Amino acid sequence: MVRRLVPGELGPTGGPAFTDLLGVCEAWGDTSIVVRPESGDPVTIPLDLVVSGKPVPPRPSVRQRVSVRDAELRTASLAGIGTTALGEWQLRFEPAPVGRVRNRFNSCLGVGDPGLPLADAAEQVRRFYVDRDRPPRIQVELASATEDALRELGWTAVPGRDSHFLLGSLALVRRTLGSESVDGPAAPTVDVDGTRVTVTLGDLTRGEAGIDGDWLGVHNLSVEPAYRRRGLARAVLRELLGWGAEQGATTVWLHVQTDNEPALALYDTLGLRTHHSCRYLEAPVG
Incomplete structure (x- = not known):
């Protein structure tokens, strides 16, 4: 100030x-x-x-007070993601995935009360995804009672897929990013498709975002390994968040795998904080 x-x-x-x-x-x-x-x-x-x-601590996002379920439901709001309710659980399915099949778009959000005994709910989830040629998976809050109960039924963690749900004020993140130019291979290309946007920097950096009310979700931000630590991810983030601000977003969120230390360090410097952590469990074979 x-x-x-x-x-x-x-x-x-x-x-x-x-x-x-x-x-x-x-x-x-x-x-x-x-x-x-x-x-x-x-x-x-x-x-x-x-x-x-004098220094003034940044104001935290008011969205830090939302429930795990309400935060995670933002994933299913993205265009092209079909949802089916199972009590308070939500079966998510992407009929026509582009590239790899992504867990968060093709798994059951297992947070809350499924409205029937857990074993019966787990079996319904299994059948739902088998019928759609997808591996049966349930996303749960890490170290929750639901995770413990599903493990007792034989469900196991998908290796290397634990993630943190990060959340922050979009305005504060934009301010921290600043407006410095990046000596990249090309100017950013912005492709808007309704409530979603994709930003690319040549063939080296790519990121996506989707708007839901005043929430902006950032997805699939990637940089070619040989071009990392050059500010390219920041440049793409700047474009994604700028578009989100134009749509009225005030909160930004994203998933980051718990072992992705460079990404976690970047987002920490930008003021994004962990709201909760989650894990994907897959059905027992046989």
Whole structure:
């Protein structure tokens, strides 16, 4: 937060007038500073008008208070994902996947009460996915009572697929990303399809996002290994979040695998925090 003088104005006591600007300091030069507020364009302030400044902790996203089920239901809101209710559980199915079959679009969200005994619910899930030529999988909150009960029925964890659900304020993440240019192979290409957007940087970097109300979900952000640590992921994120802001999004969320340390480190610096963690369980064979 920066407190500055307002030239030509008097305060309520007859002395100098001051005003405060809350934002991220993006530049500090010999004669001025540049502050990016939560909304609007960056503001340049002459140094001789700056009275004081202090760090202010960012406000956490109010969405941190939502339930695990409500947060995870945002996945199924994406276009092209069919859903079937099983009590409070939700069977998700992607009829025409592009590329690999993704777990979160082709598994049952097993959070809440399925409305029938767990063994019967698990069997319905198994039949649902077998009938659609998909491996029967249930997404559960990590270390939950539901996970324990399904394991007793013989369901086992899908290796390497545990993930954190990260959540944050879209405006704060955009401010932290900043607006620096990236020396990439090409300008970003933005392809909008209704409530979804895909951003690419040549053949090296790609990311997707989907809007649901004021929530923006980021998916499948990837960078070719030889081109990592060059700011390309940040450049794609900047475009995705900019589009989301134009659609009215205020909260951004995404899944990150628990063993993806570089991605977790990046998102931590951007202010995204873990809301919960989840695991995919697959049905016993036979």
